[in-house]
Amino acid sequence: MKKEDTVKLISAEGFEFVVDKEAAMVSQTIHNMLTSPGSFAERQHGEVTFPEISTTILEKICQYFYWHLQFASGKETEFPIEPELTLELMMAANYLHT
Amino acid sequence: MKSESELVGFCIEAACESRESVDKWRMQSRSLDRLPSHLADSLLRRLIARRLLYPSLLEVFKHSAEEVDVRGDNSVDAEWMAYLGAYRHLRYLNLSDCHRVSTSALWPITGMSSLQELDLSRCFKVNDAGINHILSIPNLERLRISETSVTAKGVKLLASLKNLSLLDLGGLPVDDVALTSLQVLKRLHYIDLWGSKISNKGASVLNTFPKLTYLNLAWTSVTKLPKLSFLEYLNMSNCTIDSILEDDKAPLAKLILSGAMFMNEAEALLYANTNFLSFLDVANSSFHRFFFLSKMKVIEHLNLSSCMMGDDSVEMVACAGGNLKSLNLSGTRVSSAGLGILAGHVPHLEILSLSQTPVDDTAISFISMMPSLKDVDLSNTNIKGFLHQGRTDVNSLLSLMALQNLKLERLNLEHTQVRDEALYPLSSFQELRYLSLKSASLADISLYYLSSIPKLTNLSICDAVLTNYGLDMFKAPETLKLLDLKGCWLLTEDTILSFCRNHPQVEVRHELGTLFPVNQNGLNHSSPSRSTSKTMQMTKKKDQIPLSPYFVDQRLKYSRDELLALQFTSLPLASSSESGNSIFEKQLG
Numbered sequence: 001m002k003k004e005d006t007v008k009l010i011s012a013e014g015f016e017f018v019v020d021k022e023a024a025m026v027s028q029t030i031h032n033m034l035t036s037p038g039s040f041a042e043r044q045h046g047e048v049t050f051p052e053i054s055t056t057i058l059e060k061i062c063q064y065f066y067w068h069l070q071f072a073s074g075k076e077t078e079f080p081i082e083p084e085l086t087l088e089l090m091m092a093a094n095y096l097h098t
Numbered sequence: 099m100k101s102e103s104e105l106v107g108f109c110i111e112a113a114c115e116s117r118e119s120v121d122k123w124r125m126q127s128r129s130l131d132r133l134p135s136h137l138a139d140s141l142l143r144r145l146i147a148r149r150l151l152y153p154s155l156l157e158v159f160k161h162s163a164e165e166v167d168v169r170g171d172n173s174v175d176a177e178w179m180a181y182l183g184a185y186r187h188l189r190y191l192n193l194s195d196c197h198r199v200s201t202s203a204l205w206p207i208t209g210m211s212s213l214q215e216l217d218l219s220r221c222f223k224v225n226d227a228g229i230n231h232i233l234s235i236p237n238l239e240r241l242r243i244s245e246t247s248v249t250a251k252g253v254k255l256l257a258s259l260k261n262l263s264l265l266d267l268g269g270l271p272v273d274d275v276a277l278t279s280l281q282v283l284k285r286l287h288y289i290d291l292w293g294s295k296i297s298n299k300g301a302s303v304l305n306t307f308p309k310l311t312y313l314n315l316a317w318t319s320v321t322k323l324p325k326l327s328f329l330e331y332l333n334m335s336n337c338t339i340d341s342i343l344e345d346d347k348a349p350l351a352k353l354i355l356s357g358a359m360f361m362n363e364a365e366a367l368l369y370a371n372t373n374f375l376s377f378l379d380v381a382n383s384s385f386h387r388f389f390f391l392s393k394m395k396v397i398e399h400l401n402l403s404s405c406m407m408g409d410d411s412v413e414m415v416a417c418a419g420g421n422l423k424s425l426n427l428s429g430t431r432v433s434s435a436g437l438g439i440l441a442g443h444v445p446h447l448e449i450l451s452l453s454q455t456p457v458d459d460t461a462i463s464f465i466s467m468m469p470s471l472k473d474v475d476l477s478n479t480n481i482k483g484f485l486h487q488g489r490t491d492v493n494s495l496l497s498l499m500a501l502q503n504l505k506l507e508r509l510n511l512e513h514t515q516v517r518d519e520a521l522y523p524l525s526s527f528q529e530l531r532y533l534s535l536k537s538a539s540l541a542d543i544s545l546y547y548l549s550s551i552p553k554l555t556n557l558s559i560c561d562a563v564l565t566n567y568g569l570d571m572f573k574a575p576e577t578l579k580l581l582d583l584k585g586c587w588l589l590t591e592d593t594i595l596s597f598c599r600n601h602p603q604v605e606v607r608h609e610l611g612t613l614f615p616v617n618q619n620g621l622n623h624s625s626p627s628r629s630t631s632k633t634m635q636m637t638k639k640k641d642q643i644p645l646s647p648y649f650v651d652q653r654l655k656y657s658r659d660e661l662l663a664l665q666f667t668s669l670p671l672a673s674s675s676e677s678g679n680s681i682f683e684k685q686l687g
Contacts, residue, residue, distance in 0.1 A: 064105055079105075081112035083119035087129040090113070090137055093105035 007034065008047040009062065011055040023065035024048075028097035052095070057088050061096065068098075102140060110137075114144045124158055131161045135187060138162035146171070156181035167192040169217070176203035183207050194219035194242070201228035208234045215240040219266065226252030233258055244268030244290065250276040257282050264288040268314065274300030281306045288312040292333070298322050316354070321361065334358060335379070343370035352377040356401070359384045366390070372397075380405060381426070392417040403451070404429035409436035416443035424449035428475065434461035441467040451475040453510070459485050459497040466500040473508040474501075477534070481511065483520020499523040512536035512560070518543045525550045531577075536560040536585075542568025549573040558582035566593040574601050582607045 007024045009017045025031045033048060050058060060081075067079045081089060102110070113123060123129075133141075138159050145151040146168055156178060164187050168174050174196040182191065183206025191213060193199050200223035207213065208231045216232065218224050219242045229252040232238065238259050244266045253267060253276040263285045272294040280286070287309040296318050304310060305324040313326070314333040321340035323332075329348040336357040343350070346369055356379045360366045367390040375394055381403035388407065391400075391414040398421050408431040415425070422444050428451045437457060441464040448470050452461070458480040465474060485495045498520060501509075507529050517539050524530065525547045531554060535544070540562035548557060554575045564586045570593060574581070581597075581604050583589060591610045598606055598613045606613045 061105075068104070079108055081108055083112060083115065083122035084126075086109045086113035086119075087123050087126055087133065090106050090109035090141075091129070091133065093103055093109060094134060094137055098103055098105050 004046075006046065008045075009058060010047060010049040011053055011058040012051050013055050015055040015058070017058060017062050019062050019065060021046075023062070023069055026065045026068045026098055027061075030096065050092075053092050054088065057085065057092050060085060060089055061092055061098070064093075064098065106137065106140070110141055110144050113141060114148045114150055117150060120145070120150055120155065124155060127158065130158045133159075133162040135162055135164040139165045142166060153177045153181050157184070160184045161186060164188060164212075165190040168196060169193070170195040172197055174199060176200070176206075179203045179206045183210065185210075185212075187212050189213065190215045192217040193221060196221055197223070199223065201225050201231070204228050204231040207231065210235055211237060213238060217242040218246055219243065219268075220245045222247055224248065226255070228252075229255050232256075235259075237261055239285075240264035240288075242266035244270065244292075246270070250295075253277075254279045256280060259283070260285075262286060263309075266290040267294065268292045269294075271295050278303050284308060286310065287328075290314040291318065292316040294318055296320055330374075339366065341365075343367065345369065346371045349374045351375060354379045355383055356381040357383060363387065376421075387411070388414040391415055394418040396421055398423045400424070401426040402430060403427070406430075407432060409433055409439070412436040412439045416440050419443040419447070420445070422447050426451045427455060428453035430455055432457070434458055434464065437461045437464040440464070444468050446470050449473040452479060454478045456480065459483065462497045463500045466504060469504070471504050472506060472529075474506060475508075475510040476514060477510045477512040477536075479514055481514040481516060483514075483516040496520055496523050502526055505529045508532040510534040512558075515539070518547075521547045524548060527551055528553070530554055532556045534558045535562070538563065540564075542571070545569070545572045549575060551575055553577050556580045556582075558584075559586070561585035563588055566590055569593050569597055572597070574604060578604050580605045580607070584608060 005021050006018050007021050007030070009019060009024065011017070021034065025034065030048060053061070064079060067077075070077075113119060142151070142159055142163055145155070160181070163185055166182060166185070166188060167190070168178070169192045174193065175198040179199065182188065188210060189212055191207070194217045197220075199218070199221045204224065213235050214237055216235070216238060218228075222245065224243065225247040226249055228246075229248060232241065233255060239261050241256070241259070241262060241264065245268065248270055250271055250273045253270060253272050256262065256265070257279050260283065262283050265280075265283070265286060265288065268290045269292065272291055274295075274297055277291070277296055277300040281303055284307070286307045289304075289307070289310065289312065292314050293316070296315065298320055301315070301320045301322065302324050304313065305326055309328060310326055311328050312331040313329060315337060316333045316335040318337060320334070321338050323342040325345045325347065327345075327347045329350060331352045332343075332350060333354040334342065335354050338359040338361060339355070340361045348371055350371060351374050353375060358380070360383070363384065363386060366385075370390075372390075372394045374396065376396055376398045378394065378397060378399070379401040381401045383405060386406050388411045395418065397418050400415070400418070400422060402415070403426045407427070412432060416439055419440065420443070423446055425444070425447060432452070433456045437452075447468050450465070450468070450471060450473070453475045454477075456479070457476070459482055462481070465471065481497070483496060483498055485497045496519075502523060506527055509524075509527075509530060509532070512534050513536055516535070516537065518541055521544050524533070530551050533548065533551070533554060533556070535558065538561050540559060542565055544559065544562065545564065545568055548554065548559075549572060552575065555577050557578060557580070560582060562585075564583065565588050569589060578601070583594070584607055586608065589608065589610075594606060594608055594610060594613070598604065
């Protein structure tokens with residue numbers, strides 16, 4: 001995996017998730033950060049920090065990115081969500097427009 | 099309403115899966131307090147729809163929710179209201195048809211400064227004393243109290259709610275004095291007074307509301323209206339009308355005068371401003387002449403049902419036909435000759451009802467000249483499906499053939515004289531989705547013709563002499579969802595059951611029982627679009643109906659045993675194309 005094709009997502013606790021750019025772009029918010037013209041620091045370093053999103057939730061979000069790509073290509077499985085995570089995940093998804 | 103992203107939708111769905119899943123998150127008060135209001139509102143809506151909401155659960159949303167809509171929920175009572183009263187940001191509260199909400203239950207919402215809209219329609223236990231609780235809501239803008247026990251005395255009190263812009267007082271005994279006392283509400287632009295005791299005296303003060311755009315006076319004794327310069331909507335159905343809309347100012351868009359009597363018909367509507375009128379309903383009214391129609395240049399929806407209208411007046415409709423989208427001529431004396439006048443003048447007409455008119459098969463060729471038609475109702479007419487021109491070449495005489503060039507989606511031929519052979523042209527109607535037939539002269543061969551309509555979803559073929567053999571042989575179009583066979587008395591239960599087994603996606607209606615699709619999701623699951631998540635929600639909900647103690651569906655009550663038996667027997671028979679779906683469904687559950 002080339003570095004240009006990936007992006008690093010950092011949780012509130014400092015955990016780093018390296019994911020495909022294509023997957024991360026499922027989030028409209030991240031998409032805008034990485035593609036909008038101008039000097040977003042995120043665009044230059046390929047890193048995005050989310051001080052509001054905990055590691056557990058960010059991991060789930062990353063899983064969703066890949067699930068969504070699979071879903072778009074026609075595979076059908078349910079995306080499982082533990083009820084305990086619903087509230088925090090809902091807010092994160094709302095923020096990320098995903 | 100803001101549209102949710104896909105993952106948000108999944109989260110809401112997972113959160114409202116069951117009571118257990120609710121218990122997993124309801125104690126996360128820190129998260130709940132941070133919840134953006136539109137997410138809280140969506141979550142609440144879903145909980146209400148799933149019937150998982152109960153009073154103490156309401157408390158967790160008190161810092162986040164802005165909209166609560168519990169209409170029609172009979173469990174809502176004073177305890178619920180006590181929790182709702184603590185909602186700090188509540189903007190919209192809909193309690194309509196919550197029959198346990200009484201005057202005393204309203205006490206907790208007194209003084210709620212955030213509340214702007216309150217709907218108490220048909221809460222019949224709310225009376226004048228309840229109005230006193232409402233008066234302390236300082237920013238209330240929209241209030242609906244139709245069909246409550248509030249009297250004229252209570253209505254008078256509303257004068258102190260200075261911010262009111264919408265007031266629905268339908269079905270209340272509001273009198274002239276009460277209406278006069280509301281004159282101080284200068285922001286009112288919407289007043290609903292149907293069925294009230296308002297007379298002409300009260301109506302004469304309506305022009306003191308400077309912004310009035312919506313007025314409903316149906317079923318009152320008002321016969322005259324003052325000048326109302328901004329009126330856009332007027333409903334005076336079932337009134338006796340002397341003089342209304344005599345000035346040409348009001349920019350009316352929608353006018354409903356169904357069932358109205360006109361004391362001075364010649365001048366009625368003659369001076370009204372019709373430059374913006376797009377909707378006119380004069381069904382069952384006493385109109386004889388229709389000159390006023392000719393000047394309605396932008397009219398889109400016209401209902402002339404059961405008017406004293408004949409072919410001589412059709413020209414007036416044709417004059418106004420340029421923008422017409424729907425036209426109801428049912429129960430009039432318009433005949434085929436009248437349609438001949440209309441054809442060619444209604445390029446945008448999509449919906450046409452000719453039910454209970456003397457039209458016959460010659461009308462069909464005129465109908466085929468209306469290029470945008472999608473929905474045609476020819477029920478209870480003299481349509482036979484054959485043109486009698488003295489020749490014997492059968493194929494060229496099938497009158498329905500003329501409709502093949504239209505993109506018809508709905509066709510109603512109930513109670514006509516159309517027989518089997520005449521239905522043959524329908525088999526090539528490419529866009530037809532809804533077809534209604536009801537006649538004792540239809541037999542098995544009709545089913546054969548109908549089986550090749552490619553997009554048919556709802557087929558009703560009632561009172562026909564269909565045999566068991568005919569139904570067995572029927573190759574239902576794959577798109578079919580509903581098959582109504584009521585009154586087909588020759589069919590036996592066994593045949594209907596076996597049809598259901600072979601066509602699990604079809605809901606069948608018959609006197610021997612209504613049978614719902616066995617495989618609820620049918621073919622809908624294959625499209626990987628956003629709407630799929632909705633389908634999955636629906637599916638899950640339906641699957642849980644027999645388990646949930648909070649949901650009693652009357653339809654299921656009667657045929658549940660049959661349904662279970664059916665479900666059981668059909669599993670081994672599921673065809674290979676369906677099996678993928680059923681596995682998927684199990685994973686869902």
